Amino acid sequence: MLSTKGIKRLIAQAGLVAGALIAIGIVVLATRVVILSSTTADPASALHQVAELPAEADEMVDWAPDGWATERVMEPATRIAIEAAYVRAWAALGVYQSTGATGPVTATFSGPARTDALAVPRDEPVATWSVAHLLRLEFYSLDGATVALTDTDARLVRTAGTADTETVVDSAESYAVVMVLEDGYWRVRELRRDAVTQTVTTAYAGGVTEIADARTAAPVAAPVVNAVDYLPAGWPATPDTTIAEDFRQAKDLGVDTLRVRIPFDSLTAPANADQVAGLLTAAGPAGLQIILVLFEGEMDLSPASWAAADHSLTSLVGAVGNDPALVMWDVADQPDLRTGAATPTEIRAFLAHEVRLLRTLDPTVPVTISWSVPAAAADPAMVELVDVVSFHSTGTPADLTAAVQQMSAAAGTRPIMLVATTTATDGGWSAFPHSERRQAVEVAQVLQSAAENDVTRTSVNQLQDSAGDQRGLLRADGSAKPAAALLRPGAPLVGVSGSGAADYASSNFWRVAVAVLFFAVLFLVRHHVWTAGRALRLPGRSHR
Numbered sequence: 171m172l173s174t175k176g177i178k179r180l181i182a183q184a185g186l187v188a189g190a191l192i193a194i195g196i197v198v199l200a201t202r203v204v205i206l207s208s209t210t211a212d213p214a215s216a217l218h219q220v221a222e223l224p225a226e227a228d229e230m231v232d233w234a235p236d237g238w239a240t241e242r243v244m245e246p247a248t249r250i251a252i253e254a255a256y257v258r259a260w261a262a263l264g265v266y267q268s269t270g271a272t273g274p275v276t277a278t279f280s281g282p283a284r285t286d287a288l289a290v291p292r293d294e295p296v297a298t299w300s301v302a303h304l305l306r307l308e309f310y311s312l313d314g315a316t317v318a319l320t321d322t323d324a325r326l327v328r329t330a331g332t333a334d335t336e337t338v339v340d341s342a343e344s345y346a347v348v349m350v351l352e353d354g355y356w357r358v359r360e361l362r363r364d365a366v367t368q369t370v371t372t373a374y375a376g377g378v379t380e381i382a383d384a385r386t387a388a389p390v391a392a393p394v395v396n397a398v399d400y401l402p403a404g405w406p407a408t409p410d411t412t413i414a415e416d417f418r419q420a421k422d423l424g425v426d427t428l429r430v431r432i433p434f435d436s437l438t439a440p441a442n443a444d445q446v447a448g449l450l451t452a453a454g455p456a457g458l459q460i461i462l463v464l465f466e467g468e469m470d471l472s473p474a475s476w477a478a479a480d481h482s483l484t485s486l487v488g489a490v491g492n493d494p495a496l497v498m499w500d501v502a503d504q505p506d507l508r509t510g511a512a513t514p515t516e517i518r519a520f521l522a523h524e525v526r527l528l529r530t531l532d533p534t535v536p537v538t539i540s541w542s543v544p545a546a547a548a549d550p551a552m553v554e555l556v557d558v559v560s561f562h563s564t565g566t567p568a569d570l571t572a573a574v575q576q577m578s579a580a581a582g583t584r585p586i587m588l589v590a591t592t593t594a595t596d597g598g599w600s601a602f603p604h605s606e607r608r609q610a611v612e613v614a615q616v617l618q619s620a621a622e623n624d625v626t627r628t629s630v631n632q633l634q635d636s637a638g639d640q641r642g643l644l645r646a647d648g649s650a651k652p653a654a655a656l657l658r659p660g661a662p663l664v665g666v667s668g669s670g671a672a673d674y675a676s677s678n679f680w681r682v683a684v685a686v687l688f689f690a691v692l693f694l695v696r697h698h699v700w701t702a703g704r705a706l707r708l709p710g711r712s713h714r
Contacts, residue, residue, distance in 0.1 A: 218329070218472060218511075220264030220297055222274050226477040227257045234306040234322060244310050244317075252317060252349060253305065255356035260300035260326075263287060268297040280350060280357040295332050299473040301325040301480060305347075314351070321345040323367075327473040327523075329516065334375040338473070338519035342368040370526070372519035379518050379551035389557040389584055392536035393497050396657065397427035397461060397629035398643060399591075403636065406436055406445040413449065417456035419644060420633055424658030427459040429589070429629045431503060434468040437482045443489035450493040461629070462490070463500040463540070464524070470511035471502075471520040479520070480527060487531040499535055501525055503589075504542040504562050518552070525555050540589050544573035548580035558627065562589040567612050570619035578623070587627035590616040595651065596640040597678045607667060609641075610652040614666040617656060621663070630657065 224230060231253040236244070244252075255278060262274035266287065275287050302325040309318035321344060328339045344367065348360035371382045402408035402416060420428060430449065436442045446462070453460050464486075465471070465479060490496055501524055502508075505517050512520065525537055536557035541547040547561045559581040561573055567590055577586050592612035598604030613630055620628050631653070635642040643654040655661060 218268055218297055218474065220261060220268045220299060221474060222258070222261055222265055224257065224261055224300070224477055225474070226481055227254065227261075229481045230257050230300065230477050231303045231305060234304055236307040237320070238307045238309050238318075242310050242312050242314065244307060245314075248314065252319075252356050253303075255349065256303065256305070256319075256321075256347070256358065257300065259358040259361075260298070260303075264298045264300075266290075267292070277355070278357055279359075280352055281359045283358050283361050294330065296328060296330045297473075299327045299476065301327060301473075301477045316351070317349050319347040319349065320364075321347055327476060327519075329473065333513075336373070336513055336515045338372045338515055340370045340372070340519060340523050341366055370519075370522060372515060372522055374515040374518050377545060377549070379549050381518070381522050381551045381554075390534065390536040392538075392558045392585055392627070393459065394626045395427040395459065395461065395497065395587070395629070396425050396659070397429045397627075398423070398425050398657070399629060399632040400428040400430055400634075401432070401632075402449075403634075405433070406442045408445075410448075410452070413452055414456070415648075416633060417452060417458055419648060421457055423633075423643065423650070423654050424661075426457070427461060427497065427629070428453065428633070429461040429463060429500070431463040431466040432486075434465050434479075434482065437486060438478075440485055443486050446486060447489045447493065450490050450495045453495040454493075458495070459497040460493075460495050461498040461500055462486075462496060463503050465502050465505075469508050471505060471508055471517045472512035473516065473520075474511075476520065476523060479524060483524060483527060484531060487528070491532040491535070496535055498558065499528055499532070499537045500560065501528065501537060501539045501556075503540045505539065506546050507542050521552070522555060538587055540587070544576045548577050550580060553580050553582070553584065557584060558587050559584050560587040560589060562591070563616070564591045567592060567615045567619065570616065571623060574619065574623040574625055585627055586625050587629070588616065588620050588625050589629045590631070591641060592616065592631055592653075594640045595635075597681075599678045601679050606651045606653070610656065610666050611668050613643075613653040613656050614663045618663040 233249070233253075238244075258274070259278040262278045265271050265274045267290075270292060272288060275284060279287055302323070303321050304323035306320045306322055307317065308320055309316070311317070324343045324345055326341050326343060328341075330337050330339070344364045346360070346362045346364055347358060349356050350359045351357075369383065371380075373380045398420065400416065400420065402413050404412075417428075430446075432446055437446075450460050464483065468475065468479070501521055505521060506514070508517065521539055525539075528537060538556050538558035538560040539547075539552065540560040540562040541552070542562055542564070544561045546552065547559050553559055559577050561577055563570060563573065570588065570590075574586065574588065590613075592609050594604050595606045595609050596604050602608070609631075616630055617628065619625075630643075632639070632642045634644040634648070635646045637646075642651075643657065644650055652666075656663060656666070
């Protein structure tokens with residue numbers, strides 16, 4: 171907000187506006203709002219509604235060195251007000267496209283830009299989100315009421331169509347902008363697109379993805395890994411002694427890598443990125459490598475989340491990108507299951523976007539995406555994105571050969587990684603017991619399938635049980651379960667004993683079933699005894 175003194179100065183200098191406008195004559199020749207699509211969303215058919223204020227609005231604008239160094243210098247508070255108004259203006263376009271609401275456009279645009287924005291036809295489902303902007307000041311009037319800017323790197327996402335006809339256009343563009351101060355508010359008066367410097371178009375239909383201009387680089391070599399999932403208890407406020415002990419136990423099991431799924435919401439605090447860096451720093455001396463799994467727990471992969479995702483990823487790579495213990499990035503674990511807010515097309519566009527950003531920030535560390543089904547992992551466009559083709563199996567691992575063969579046929583020269591989460595050891599309510607011996611059988615099946623199909627990159631289960639999930643190879647007290655012995659290289663995988671009577675006795679299902687059967691038999695016995703006794707007591711009955 172401008173100070174009272176600043177407002178008085180603006181009023182006093184109002185007479186200079188006309189002269190100031192001459193200096194930006196070239197810019198104001200562009201009197202049209204130019205956007206990539208000429209159509210916008212019908213409210214009845216649009217998949218999303220764009221928010222009037224993006225969640226990461228305060229992180230979406232950077233400034234290039236000013237191109238204007240004459241007379242008046244822009245005040246820091248004014249610069250903040252301008253970037254906020256500019257972000258709101260782009261959001262207003264998206265709101266109008268996705269809902270038809272004209273209020274945000276009226277509030278953030280003026281003059282010809284407002285007229286042209288409201289004149290855009292609305293006969294197809296289209297919506298626009300802005301992800302990032304790089305502004306350069308070209309002119310600032312003496313009265314402080316007019317600015318000319320160049321948005322030299324506007325990152326925009328547009329969706330068009332629905333279901334199998336949907337496409338997502340992820341582009342980098344440049345714009346010439348004029349903003350004016352009206353009634354105490356900065357508004358966009360002119361907006362002209364000068365160039366489109368990059369466009370990536372994603373479509374998905376019938377299980378096949380098409381991504382134009384996503385990647386041309388050769389795959390990065392990935393190390394062989396024998397991994398387990400790990401996240402320190404009490405993260406991120408975990409004592410260093412706890413982490414050191416966890417690392418010692420992991421090394422004792424025979425694993426060489428920890429696959430760390432960092433909760434996405436914890437990375438919104440920059441200090442937590444430093445905690446991740448601490449994990450990597452401790453892993454090296456312990457003889458362990460780290461795979462970092464990104465965007466864990468972020469269920470909305472629609473364009474509304476891209477700005478926040480970009481910001482968090484940039485912060486994280488800045489904190490850990492050069493650590494030698496980091497051996498792989500897993501961009502998302504089972505992203506194809508996160509369809510509550512995003513469509514399948516938007517999920518794949520998100521992955522293409524983040525992989526592209528990741529390769530810009532950290533081009534030497536290999537990248538993978540762990541899909542929930544082998545068909546998604548084997549999708550040719552998805553294979554082209556990654557260095558390692560990965561499938562996260564959470565079903566019965568009795569026969570993973572077909573899944574591995576499907577991925578191998580599509581992967582070409584790229585290696586395969588098999589991530590497997592086997593049955594919990596909590597007793598469970600299934601007729602098949604959730605026991606430690608059943609876990610051992612399933613882990614043996616996973617590792618045997620990997621060995622038989624030359625899969626040399628595996629991650630099986632998590633290191634230790636947590637309060638809410640007993641899928642670890644170690645119990646909560648740190649003692650090893652039978653499956654833990656199978657991770658050591660050369661461990662025998664054939665002949666692992668299956669479930670016995672004791673395992674069934676630990677099952678909640680069978681406990682309840684036996685209890686119900688017991689009381690049913692007890693009831694029938696008592697009923698039979700009562701019926702027989704009553705018959706003997708009936709008058710007129712002969713007793714022999």
